[in-house]
Amino acid sequence: xxxxxxxxxxxxxxxxxxxxxxxxxxxxxxxxxxxxxxxxxxxxxxxxxxxxxxxxxxxxxxxxxxxxxxxxxxxxxxxxxxxxxxxxxxxxxxxxxxxxxxxxxxxxxxxxxxxxxxxxxxxxxxxxxxxxxxxxxxxxxxxxxxxxxxxxxxxxxxxxxxxxxxxxxxxxxxxxxxxxxxxxxxxxxxxxxxxxxxxxxxxxxxxxxxxxxxxxxxxxxxxxxxxxxxxxxxxxxxxxxxxxxxxxxxxxxxxxxxxxxxxxxxxxxxxxxxxxxxxxxxxxxxxxxxxxxxxxxxxxxxxxxxxxxxxxxxxxxxxxxxxxxxxxxxxxxxxxxxxxxxxxxxxxxxxxxxxxxxxxxxxxxxxxxxxxxxxxxxxxxxxxxxxxxxxxxxxxxxxxxxxxxxxxxxxxxxxxxxxxxxxxxxxxxxxxxxxxxxxxxxxxxxxxxxxxxxxxxxxx
Numbered sequence: 001x002x003x004x005x006x007x008x009x010x011x012x013x014x015x016x017x018x019x020x021x022x023x024x025x026x027x028x029x030x031x032x033x034x035x036x037x038x039x040x041x042x043x044x045x046x047x048x049x050x051x052x053x054x055x056x057x058x059x060x061x062x063x064x065x066x067x068x069x070x071x072x073x074x075x076x077x078x079x080x081x082x083x084x085x086x087x088x089x090x091x092x093x094x095x096x097x098x099x100x101x102x103x104x105x106x107x108x109x110x111x112x113x114x115x116x117x118x119x120x121x122x123x124x125x126x127x128x129x130x131x132x133x134x135x136x137x138x139x140x141x142x143x144x145x146x147x148x149x150x151x152x153x154x155x156x157x158x159x160x161x162x163x164x165x166x167x168x169x170x171x172x173x174x175x176x177x178x179x180x181x182x183x184x185x186x187x188x189x190x191x192x193x194x195x196x197x198x199x200x201x202x203x204x205x206x207x208x209x210x211x212x213x214x215x216x217x218x219x220x221x222x223x224x225x226x227x228x229x230x231x232x233x234x235x236x237x238x239x240x241x242x243x244x245x246x247x248x249x250x251x252x253x254x255x256x257x258x259x260x261x262x263x264x265x266x267x268x269x270x271x272x273x274x275x276x277x278x279x280x281x282x283x284x285x286x287x288x289x290x291x292x293x294x295x296x297x298x299x300x301x302x303x304x305x306x307x308x309x310x311x312x313x314x315x316x317x318x319x320x321x322x323x324x325x326x327x328x329x330x331x332x333x334x335x336x337x338x339x340x341x342x343x344x345x346x347x348x349x350x351x352x353x354x355x356x357x358x359x360x361x362x363x364x365x366x367x368x369x370x371x372x373x374x375x376x377x378x379x380x381x382x383x384x385x386x387x388x389x390x391x392x393x394x395x396x397x398x399x400x401x402x403x404x405x406x407x408x409x410x411x412x413x414x415x416x417x418x419x420x421x422x423x424x425x426x427x428x429x430x431x432x433x434x435x436x437x438x439x440x441x442x443x444x445x446x447x448x449x450x451x452x453x454x455x456x457x458x459x460x
Contacts, residue, residue, distance in 0.1 A: 034066030097307030113177035270405030
């Protein structure tokens with residue numbers, strides 16, 4: 001813990017906002033300014049008096065928090081890097097693979113911002129890789145190669161203490177650094193929001209373990225950038241374009257028919273990609289070939305997202321989970337139109353699939369790899385769309401196929417509650433995401449409003 005006796009106090013700053021007035025106590029330690037804002041002048045004066053009294057009594061001040069040693073919590077004795085590793089391990093046992101990966105990314109950016117100096121023996125990329133892939137990866141930490149272990153030892157020696165979080169000025173500087181990319185540009189609003197959410201969990205963990213007294217991260221309006229969950233209607237795929245893309249995929253030399261069945265299932269029933277790849281043959285109920293009703297039923301009960309072998313417990317690329325946002329044993333049944341019935345019946349026959357087999361397999365069996373699906377989709381999209389369309393958001397991601405189907409169901413007049421069930425969403429989430437994509441109902445709505453009539457005529 002670094003301390004100093006060179007303390008200088010400044011006049012309390014007063015900021016009169018539109019609704020509230022803020023009183024900020026200001027002081028410096030060896031020329032470095034510290035601030036503490038308060039809502040009332042009495043609280044500000046009381047805090048300032050305590051600092052002045054400590055200085056007059058010859059008490060040392062901590063350089064990181066700016067507070068007298070007697071005012072310190074246990075934060076000054078806890079190294080941020082040690083805390084971050086402990087927090088990552090605590091989160092590992094209770095979170096899924098993608099959350100583990102995002103936690104490691106957030107802790108990596110924060111750790112880099114909490115170093116006393118930047119290393120001279122490795123590049124910024126090597127530093128971040130060592131932290132993200134080993135330090136904050138519970139399963140791989142002990143497997144770190146010697147050069148990575150050397151980097152992590154240096155980080156351990158040069159990381160600031162948790163007392164840094166007790167200084168509002170330094171907290172703002174750390175958050176600004178975390179929100180900035182290596183290129184110097186500000187990170188996307190969604191990334192900033194995700195990092196801030198993870199750090200809030202970390203701060204609550206520190207409070208629970210009596211390292212910090214309160215959560216130091218800013219709260220209220222403006223604390224995090226606003227993000228929109230609404231689906232961009234430009235990402236929706238026109239039916240004619242979708243038909244051309246599917247036909248192009250079907251003509252692929254390697255695995256074209258298998259991939260065509262997979263993408264057709266996404267288009268006609270709208271599951272998440274990780275739900276479709278988790279299906280087995282017995283999850284499809286096909287009607288008899290001679291039946292008048294040729295609609296099929298698809299049962300979704302499992303998801304297998306591709307998170308990377310470094311972030312799963314068993315070292316597999318995919319992680320088996322229940323349906324997103326649902327109970328562990330939740331299921332849903334979605335009807336497939338006759339066109340999908342024909343495709344799936346042909347697919348099962350040509351591939352000689354039987355109950356117990358995966359419905360959509362890779363070239364050599366096993367689960368269909370996300371990289372294969374993305375490559376096939378990207379190639380077909382580029383071939384069938386115009387240059388302008390290809391540069392637009394239309395179908396840029398495989399997930400946009402799901403957005404297209406859910407939007408079509410809503411525009412076809414299917415009740416939102418039914419669409420929400422088929423999609424595996426809540427009605428509130430469904431409408432919030434797709435409200436801007438609903439179209440074709442305006443003429444009818446205008447007629448209904450006109451039927452109510454205008455205001456009655458009033459004599460002049």
